[in-house]
Amino acid sequence: MAIALSHDIGSDQAPTVVAKGYGAVAEQILRLAFDNDVKVRTDPDLAQILEVVEVDCEIPVQAFAAVAEILTYVYRMNGTLPAGDAGGTS
Template identity: 65%
Template sequence: MAVAVESDPTGAHAPRVVAKGRGAVAEQILRIAFDQGVKVRSDADLAEILAAVEVDSEIPLQALAAVAEILSYVYRAQGRMPPEPARHRSEIRP
């Protein structure tokens, strides 16, 4: 099982599933990730949760903490800072 997740560069939306599959499809997802230099993490439990998410759908609330941890690892490994989360209008101070 392989699941590809993409974060919103603006931080306005939750990360979303962009590809998923088993067997040959999973191998292709991993091959593309490695060829593109995308960091890959093995987590069978999280992959099973994310496999239930439709492609192009946002990550469900129960998986957000785990995905946030992975994305934080990826950003640090790439020497980048994660985007600031979008703030609700009432939280923005002049």
């Protein structure tokens, strides 16, 4: 299972599921991510929560903490962490 999320920095909107799939579709999602230097994380527990979310829908409340951690890491690695956002500990 591969799930792709999208979130606009500074948006009040929750992240959304933009793609998901198993098998060949999952491989294609991962290939596109790697080819475009998109950060990838393996998290079976989070995937289990997100697999029931329809594409183009916001993530459920149960996934907020894990997704926030991932987004903070990605924003920090990309140098785009919003100003004033500590994003947890260093």
